[in-house]
Amino acid sequence: MKAFPLLLATLVPLSPALAADEACELGKPLIPVEAVLPHAAAAVTERHSLNIIVLGSGSSTLPGPTGEKNAYPARLEAALGPLLPGVGVKVVTYIKTRQTAAEMMEQELQRIEEQKPALIIWQTGTVDAIKGVDPEEFRQTLDQGVALLQADGVDVVLMNMQYSPRTDAMISITAYADNMRWVSLQHDVPLFDRLALMKHWVELGTFDLYDASKNTDTAERVHDCIGKLLAGLIAAAVKQPAPAAETR
Amino acid sequence: MAVVQTRTEPTPQTPAAVAPAPVAAPAGRDLRLDLFRGIALWLIFLDHIPSNIVSWVTIRNYGFSDAAEMFVFISGYTAAFVYGRAMRERGFVVAGARILKRAWQVYIAHVFLFVVYLAEIAYVSKNFESSLYAEEWNIFDFLKQPDVTLFQALLLKFKPANMDVLPLYIVLLLGFPTALWLLLRRPALALAASMTLYAMARTFEWNLPAYPSGEWVFNPLAWQLLFVIGAWCGVGGAERLAGLIRSRVVTALAVIYLLFAFAIVMTWYFPRYGYLVPHWLGELIYPIDKANLDVLRLLHFLALAVLAVRFVPPGWPALEWPVFRPAILCGQHSLEIFCLGVFLAFAGHFIRVELSGGPLLQLMISLTGIGVMIGVAWLLTWYQALEGRGPARRTRNADLAGGDV
Numbered sequence: 143m144k145a146f147p148l149l150l151a152t153l154v155p156l157s158p159a160l161a162a163d164e165a166c167e168l169g170k171p172l173i174p175v176e177a178v179l180p181h182a183a184a185a186v187t188e189r190h191s192l193n194i195i196v197l198g199s200g201s202s203t204l205p206g207p208t209g210e211k212n213a214y215p216a217r218l219e220a221a222l223g224p225l226l227p228g229v230g231v232k233v234v235t236y237i238k239t240r241q242t243a244a245e246m247m248e249q250e251l252q253r254i255e256e257q258k259p260a261l262i263i264w265q266t267g268t269v270d271a272i273k274g275v276d277p278e279e280f281r282q283t284l285d286q287g288v289a290l291l292q293a294d295g296v297d298v299v300l301m302n303m304q305y306s307p308r309t310d311a312m313i314s315i316t317a318y319a320d321n322m323r324w325v326s327l328q329h330d331v332p333l334f335d336r337l338a339l340m341k342h343w344v345e346l347g348t349f350d351l352y353d354a355s356k357n358t359d360t361a362e363r364v365h366d367c368i369g370k371l372l373a374g375l376i377a378a379a380v381k382q383p384a385p386a387a388e389t390r
Numbered sequence: 391m392a393v394v395q396t397r398t399e400p401t402p403q404t405p406a407a408v409a410p411a412p413v414a415a416p417a418g419r420d421l422r423l424d425l426f427r428g429i430a431l432w433l434i435f436l437d438h439i440p441s442n443i444v445s446w447v448t449i450r451n452y453g454f455s456d457a458a459e460m461f462v463f464i465s466g467y468t469a470a471f472v473y474g475r476a477m478r479e480r481g482f483v484v485a486g487a488r489i490l491k492r493a494w495q496v497y498i499a500h501v502f503l504f505v506v507y508l509a510e511i512a513y514v515s516k517n518f519e520s521s522l523y524a525e526e527w528n529i530f531d532f533l534k535q536p537d538v539t540l541f542q543a544l545l546l547k548f549k550p551a552n553m554d555v556l557p558l559y560i561v562l563l564l565g566f567p568t569a570l571w572l573l574l575r576r577p578a579l580a581l582a583a584s585m586t587l588y589a590m591a592r593t594f595e596w597n598l599p600a601y602p603s604g605e606w607v608f609n610p611l612a613w614q615l616l617f618v619i620g621a622w623c624g625v626g627g628a629e630r631l632a633g634l635i636r637s638r639v640v641t642a643l644a645v646i647y648l649l650f651a652f653a654i655v656m657t658w659y660f661p662r663y664g665y666l667v668p669h670w671l672g673e674l675i676y677p678i679d680k681a682n683l684d685v686l687r688l689l690h691f692l693a694l695a696v697l698a699v700r701f702v703p704p705g706w707p708a709l710e711w712p713v714f715r716p717a718i719l720c721g722q723h724s725l726e727i728f729c730l731g732v733f734l735a736f737a738g739h740f741i742r743v744e745l746s747g748g749p750l751l752q753l754m755i756s757l758t759g760i761g762v763m764i765g766v767a768w769l770l771t772w773y774q775a776l777e778g779r780g781p782a783r784r785t786r787n788a789d790l791a792g793g794d795v
Contacts, residue, residue: 176665201524204522204524209521273604308520308743309526311438313526313529317607317681328672328673341441345443354520
């Protein structure tokens, strides 16, 4: 009987950490494994640095004073460090709420090009769906944007919308999600399927995303997992023997 | 109680069968239409419950087309069948007036559903402050300016998610008197005109405007083609095609195409196998445009229809089996059951969110919903019989069916 509290004492501090990592792991099957990011790979092998820009709307950050620190871009930077030892990883965000893909392209893309990042994570879709932008226009915007970035020697990872059970019936996102998938297939850029990932977590009961209250804890854990999984995708991709990166 | 008999026995008893008709129209009510429409209603209900696990059974997960195509085609078929008879018997004005009356009924149904939707969304917005979904919260913005929203909704420009089918149907019905008039005189010309409109709408990107931006999710100028193809079959085209549909080559082509669509769709659900789709093929087929009834979707539906017609022949005795009865009942009251399905999908989603339920709850909601749909369809049938619309009921009921979505 004496051992019981001891056992409890060792288990309790362990379990949340363990659970958090397991939760992220559960999403692994939904992350593309064969992604290739040649420019990011070249930056890592040649310059030992990796400059990443996150271009996104409101769902790329969290509200509140500590929001930015806990949102997935910051978590990505933190998670990539240990995965790419000896590489200077820097994540810069270009995030503005309520921005459609077209607005991002008009207002941000040029500034981003000047920064010459190796990789851009383009999170979009939700705002366009809410505003009812023509899905075909949305697709063309993405198509042009990705082509432009690729021509500039920037790798792209597309990230689609969040899965939000409460507003699920109210925002018709299917057409936009489909278009993002098609653009990713056409340009051979990886799609980080946040929608499927979060849905998967809900189905497994990993996170309670139904909760409508101000539950910052769940929000932070979700972002942490997204950051970690994204880091996994990028780390695997830059280690892939890429056809363009002949330096390997 | 001769009522029940008239429903199940497709005996020609209206003057239409006797009156000289320019085009040979099938005499009785084709139970297959009711059956497939009933099934389509169930599938639409399952698809409308967001992220429903049970919706894995629905056809949209196994090919390009979904229940919407089934619905529009069958509605075109029955509308032509019913109003075509009226037009031949009573003339253009009477049949046209009936069609427009139907369009008005559908409009009322749409407005009713919109109010239900408003009630739900207003309730949900009241206690929604999740920090994870600050962005999604913007969907409630429109509640802040009801003056604009309500007007745009009444103009059919503002259509919340899942409320696009009825407006499409209203527009299709508004154009139907003219289309039917031509279909009865020169069916081939009507079909050609419809195809031309489809091609032009796709080429020149014609569509109706939507609010706050964009265009209609179901472009009526494109989707009219499926409706007219259905109507063309309904005024005698089906008989003309019978030989072609039964040919082995056509069946084989249909099967091959369905398998191809299945394989492509599987790569969407298992992105790891996406690389198996050759680049040139992806270039060729993507994007598959639902709004403008992509040719791939149209072909997929036609392939399904070919197989359905081949393996479920008219007058198939099994159609009378009790197992099919619930679907047939639902298919016979499709406007009512469609609206009920949209309402139940809202309600089901609401229950699920409030209870944070898992797959078991989703299964229960889905089954209960279909049960309620069947129960109400049965009640409607019973009520019609009670009203004593005996022999006259036939036409009345046909009108319902014909007008149905």
